Amino acid sequence: MNAPERHPLIGTPVRRKEDYRFLTGNGQYTDDIVLAHQSYACFVRSPHAHARIRSIDTTEALAAPGVIAVLTGEDMAADKVGGLPCGWLIHSIDGTPMKEPPHPALAHGKARHVGDQVAVVIAETLQQARDAAEKVDVDYEPLPAVVAPASAAQSQTLVHDDVPDNTCYTWGHGDKAATDAAFARAAHVTTLEIVNNRLIPNAIEPRAVNASYQRQDDSYTVYVANQNPHVERLLMGAFVLGLPESRLRIIAPDVGGGFGSKIFLYPEDVALTWASKKIGRPVKWTADRSESFLTDAHGRDHVTRAELAIDADGHFLAMRVHTVANMGAYLSTFASSVPTILYATLLAGQYATPAIYAEVHAVFTNTAPVDAYRGAGRPEATYVVERLVETAARELGTDPAELRRKNFIREFPYATPVGLTYDTGDYEPCLARAQELADVAGFPARREASKQRGKLRGLGYSCYIEACGLAPSNVAGALGARAGLFEVGEIRVHPTGTVTVFTGSHSHGQGHETTFAQIVADRLGIALDAVEIVHGDTGRVPFGMGTYGSRSLAVGGSAIMKALDKVEAKAKKIAAHLLEASDVDIEFSDGVFRVAGTDRTKTFGEVALTAYVPHNYPLDKLEPGLNENAFYDPTNFTYPSGAYICEVEVDADTGESQVVRFTAVDDFGNVINPMIVEGQVHGGIGQGLGQAMLEQCVYDEDSGQLLTGSYMDYAMPRAGDLPDFTVETAKGTPCTHNPLGVKGCGEAGAIGSPPAFINALVDALSPLGVRDIQMPATPHRVWQAIQRAAQQSTTA
Missing domain, CATH: 3.90.1170.50 (Aldehyde oxidase/xanthine dehydrogenase, a/b hammerhead)
Incomplete structure (x- = not known):
């Protein structure tokens, strides 16, 4: 008996299975x-x-x-x-x-x-x-309280009596001597003082x-x-x-x-x-x-001095970064890794920069602990790199897209000078497609139209890369991790052919009950509704490391795939017995086991029933049942990348900035559910633009009181602050070391969007003499920058 014709589920925008209970008020949260x-x-x-x-x-x-x-x-x-x-x-x-x-x-x-x-x-x-x-x-x-990270090490006030200078650690990464030598021979050096503003998660x-x-x-x-x-x-x-x-x-x-918090x-x-x-x-x-x-553990809060050395032909020679990172009053669970292992290792970005050195000074202050927040070190690194590159292009009088192209990494695998090896990538097509979708060629006309209305218009780029699915465990352990970084998947096939999947990953809005079910249903040739996903319970799931760092599909999904391999291998043996053939002659696809070259078949459901009703079963060779689990420890990170282009319009009289266009083209490798991926990118861009435009946690520097303790004081982005996004997933470069070929997507939008916005804003204000502006670029801050530039122009 042949199974009905099926359409592939991988790559299909299947609607989320879990949404019905959420939209009807039937979700069960802890407070319920x-x-x-x-x-x-x-x-x-x-x-x-x-x-x-x-x-x-x-x-x-x-x-x-x-x-x-x-x-x-x-x-x-x-x-x-x-x-x-x-x-x-x-x-x-x-x-x-x-x-x-x-x-x-x-x-x-x-x-x-x-x-x-x-x-x-x-x-x-x-x-x-x-x-x-x-x-x-x-x-x-x-x-007395100490609040400002930049001055914490010099303060006479100690947060902890046994921690001199309020210093948690001073950490260095990269080749300092090679970096200093490259700066000594540079034809041009771009320098920026950067504040990556403190954020409050708001799930x-x-x-x-x-x-x-x-x-x-x-x-x-x-x-x-x-x-x-x-x-x-x-x-x-x-x-x-x-x-x-x-x-x-x-x-x-x-x-x-959750967003990390x-x-x-x-x-x-x-x-x-x-x-x-x-x-x-x-x-x-x-x-x-x-x-x-x-x-709640806050995010970001870095003060950085960053420098980029460039030769006479516009090639990057070296990057030098010094960051003061605020830990808050106590060390939160992963706080120490965020401004170090998850930050400095990404400072190469998409560029073939031969030498990089980063030094991070982590300090305690009388503020809430700071830890991972959507992106966790990667947004901070991308902001440093992409602000430097855009500023350098402006200083050199070079088109910022062309300066990027000149310095793109083009051969893979590529070992960066900060310890990562990018397995695959292709950055040029993403940038070219983003320029096409954003109609960069038509920008001068739009800028002129804005000028005629008394507005300033700017366009900014951000070419990001991130590292997802932190791995492998032995390398992470050598770098200080005190836990493994594997994931666990268990496939429990029931007598009726339905399947329960137990995963150590956890969903808090990502749609795992749909995406994981797509993987299993596609592999086993069964209906999507025949797959149940169980997560979030240490009493039912064998083990797991949870969801963070865009690891769910790359690591959790790969563990499920490994368990499916074991299920298929055993099921082939059962099918071979039923079909009186050797298991090496059994083919499996679309839910049907077939003796190669014949029309002799058994369905997945028939094999599953046989496993639990073993009347005709190779009991001398196999145990009854069809239940397998697997651990998966990645051999490398995955490296999603993309090109973002933001276009803004500014009212110079009020400082109000409006995002009028936003284009994102991402390389996520293979995509399981395009609709879910698009939603993740939309959410990330919204959060990233929130940081760039509006959000900032502020403490009173004398008393240590939180001044932004409610939505009256802490400005979250609203629908009217954001345009319709143009989002596209590139054909992409599949990850080479996991069975699905997937890369992470959950944090990309929050990583690439802040520098794209600030670069666009500075582009709009540069005719007035504004070289830089710190996040969040509120109307008041933009207006102040315009006034300062005008005063400096008058003085000059």
């Missing part, structure tokens, strides 16, 4: 989970950026209605609860390990940033917990935890809005609470966005898990938006 005897938590948070905690009086709070417990850092210390670990060890240039001060789940002795949790109140209802939290009397001794769903202790087996179940539940289990169980994995189950149900182990997760045993009841906390602003 209510357990028997549920209690509720409210954290008491420091109003000071830096203060000694003299005492905490909980008497009045404990007497408040409905209060079950009030717990403090002293209680946790008495129970010997450890501090939160950092997952990546960086060494300074002199070989000394980075400073890792304690990161208590409840502040003990000192509070080190506004919002630092100093106690937790647990009550029968959320309102009772909030009311009682107001009654906790904390006697603080306010201390639709705030962070949430619901922890439950089971006395009968001395175990814990923790529901949490998290991107990698197995890593959370590992860090909290092994390093903080001292629990074996079998006694700690982490479940991350539907997660409403939900990768980490947070203090609230630890405090509530520990507290659930203390009170013998489940305890739940969901951040309100103000808490999210104060305590």
